[in-house]
Amino acid sequence: MNVQVIADPAGRLIWASPALPGARHDAGAAREHGIPAALAAAGESTFADTAYIGAGTTIRVPFRRLRHDPRSHLFTRRELSADQKAVNTSISQMRAPGERANADLKSWCLLRKIRSSPAHATRLVNAVLVLILNS
Numbered sequence: 001m002n003v004q005v006i007a008d009p010a011g012r013l014i015w016a017s018p019a020l021p022g023a024r025h026d027a028g029a030a031r032e033h034g035i036p037a038a039l040a041a042a043g044e045s046t047f048a049d050t051a052y053i054g055a056g057t058t059i060r061v062p063f064r065r066l067r068h069d070p071r072s073h074l075f076t077r078r079e080l081s082a083d084q085k086a087v088n089t090s091i092s093q094m095r096a097p098g099e100r101a102n103a104d105l106k107s108w109c110l111l112r113k114i115r116s117s118p119a120h121a122t123r124l125v126n127a128v129l130v131l132i133l134n135s
Contacts, residue, residue, distance in 0.1 A: 001019040001020065001021065001022050001114065001118055001121045002019065002020040002021070002022055002024040002026065002029045003016055003017055003018075003019050003020075003105070003121075003125055004016070004017040004026070004029055004030055004033055004035060005017070005098070005101050005102055005105060006035075006046075006098075006101075007097050007098045007100070007101030007102075008097070009097055010097060011096070011097035011098070011099075011100035011101055012101065013101040013104055013105060013129065013132050013133070014101075015129075016105065016125050016126070016129045017029070017033045017035075018033070018118070018122040018125075019118040019119075019121035019122045019125055020032065020118055021118055025051070026048075026049075026051035026052055026055075027051060027052045027053065027054055027055040030052060030055050030056075030059070031055060031056070035055075035059075036055050036056030036057075036058055036059055037056075039056070039058035039059070040056065040057070040058050044058065045057075045058045045059070045060055046058065046059055046060065046098075047059075047060045047061075047091050047094040047095045047098070048060070048061055048095065048098075049061065049062070049095065050062055050064055060091060061091070062087070062088040062091045062092070063080055063084040063087060063088055065077050065078055065079065065080055066078040104132055105125075105128065105129075105132070108128050110124060110128070111124060111125065111128060
């Protein structure tokens, strides 16, 4: 299943989306739940991993190395510049609280081993979210 989460700067889980089937791409799931549009309407931005490339201008993602260097006839990967690596490091540091929130949610064995429909999974995710928020 695919569940999108939003965490505060301290890494506490704030919101979890309804579950979608597991084959759903992260950027598509974020758009389906309206996350990029809500961020744009609020004038906010967030940081995410490279799975969210193309999800919207409000979602900042790290630079990726190109598969092929267009300046070369050889099939070599183009390395990132020092500035791009520094930006990627900063984005990784900013993403750390969100990764902690994901880890909190994934630490529940019930959610790691679930084999039911997304509708039933959504109820379980909501129950776990309530338990996390009230602990």
